[in-house]
Amino acid sequence: MMSSKAWSTRHKRSRAETSLYVLGAAVLAVIGVAGYLLTESAATTPPDLASLPASTASAAPIPTQVSVPGPLAIVRDGTPLRVLFAGDSLTGNYFASSAEAGFRSRVATALGPVELTTAELADQTLTTVSRIVEVPADLDLAVVELGTNDVGTQTPFDQFTSQYRDLLGKITTTSPGAALICAGTWQDAGEAYDAVIEAECLAAGGRYVPLVDIFEADGTRGPVGTATPFGESDTFHPNDSGHQQIADAILAALTVS
CATH class of the missing domain: 3.40.50.1110 (SGNH hydrolase)
Structure with a gap:
């Protein structure tokens, strides 16, 4: 038969282990959510226009700002x-x-x-x-x-x-x-x-x-x-x-x- 002191010690250890399990699960959940958000952000970020193939660019010249000279x-x-x-x-x-x-x-x-x-x-x-x-x-x-x-x-x-x-x-x-x-x-x-x-x-x-x-x-x-x-x-x-x-x-x- 287990003594009251031994039972108390084992019960405390069990509660500590349970707390650690819950804390660990929470940390893993936070990491998972963060990873998901980062993945979604990368998937929805607009592409870098400079990296697009040249064929997608307009052939039209880009108007430039120029100073207007006098008559x-x-x-x-x-x-x-x-x-x-x-x-x-x-x-x-x-x-x-x-x-x-x-x-x-x-x-x-x-x-x-x-x-x-x-x-x-x-x-x-x-x-x-x-x-x-x-x-x-x-x-x-x-x-x-x-x-x-x-x-x-x-x-x-x-x-x-x-x-x-x-x-x-x-x-x-x-x-x-x-x-x-x-x-x-x-x-x-x-x-x-x-x-x-x-x-x-x-x-x-x-x-x-x-x-x-x-x-x-x-x-x-x-x-x-x-x-x-x-x-x-x-x-x-x-x-x-x-x-x-x-x-x-x-x-x-x-x-x-």
């Missing part, structure tokens, strides 16, 4: 200013109510007298128009309005960049003293192409004139079906108000003395 100065020498316009249907004054109401004509009239050279093709991309541009020597001003049709045809950005750079290089090489204005795309989906136009124009010493705000403004396009010298108007091309605002934006980037 370009043009100095008259007593002779008509020599001006080049290269562009698409907008440069061709589509769909103004008259040729005189188009932005090209408005800019030329405001700068007059001018000796005007134009190279424009409606519905054509930079690739096509750049091939027909003949740059006169000793230009005072070159206005390039291209890229709108490239948005629709999705010209590859590397191709567009190279060709735009080459066109500006042709202008600055043939007429190194010319003031250079580069109009953005007449689109609300041309941001990536506008980024190329802006960067290349500033690198060539020119001034970038965005058109998207004019495109999106009320009353600068349409109405559809109005008769013009260029055919019936649509809801895409600028009307007289749109052409006037484009001309104003270009002229605001210049000072003439």
